[in-house]
Amino acid sequence: MSQLRHLGRSLNRLFSAPAPKKADRYRQQRERAKQMAALHKIEIEKLVDGGMNVWAPAAIADTERDPFHGDHFAADWDEALTMVKAYAELVGPFVTQTNGDL
Numbered sequence: 001m002s003q004l005r006h007l008g009r010s011l012n013r014l015f016s017a018p019a020p021k022k023a024d025r026y027r028q029q030r031e032r033a034k035q036m037a038a039l040h041k042i043e044i045e046k047l048v049d050g051g052m053n054v055w056a057p058a059a060i061a062d063t064e065r066d067p068f069h070g071d072h073f074a075a076d077w078d079e080a081l082t083m084v085k086a087y088a089e090l091v092g093p094f095v096t097q098t099n100g101d102l
Contacts, residue, residue, distance in 0.1 A: 026076060026077035026078065029077040029078055029080070029081045030077045030080075032081055033077060033080045033081040033084045036081075036084045036085065036088050037054075037084050039088070040057055040084075040087060040088045040091050040092055041057045041058065041091075042054065042055065042056065042057050042084055042087050042088070043055040044080060044084070050075075051073055051074060051075045051076070052073075052074050052080055053072040053073055053074070054068070054072050054074050054080050054083040054084060054087070055072055056068070056072075056087055057087060057091050059091050060087070060090055060091060065090060067086050067087075067090075068083055068086070
């Protein structure tokens with residue numbers, strides 16, 4: 001009896017549909033943040049325990065112009081995008097595209 005139950009569970013795992021993936025809530029923010037960071041030489045450092053550090057470009061790093069001096073942590077991609085936009089506005093022209101701002 002236990003062997004049949006074990007066989008049934010194994011076959012069920014083998015032939016059942018995979019669990020549906022959750023939607024990536026931060027996909028657009030992540031893509032825009034990465035694009036802008038590359039354009040303006042801003043570093044986004046993913047942290048092992050979650051979140052990320054957003055480091056200012058060399059032109060304003062460790063200066064009074066750095067609006068996030070001392071606290072470069074972003075808990076999610078919404079915060080990271082906000083920080084990247086702030087840095088981008090300080091170092092160069094804000095780039096726009098036809099589908100909205102980067």
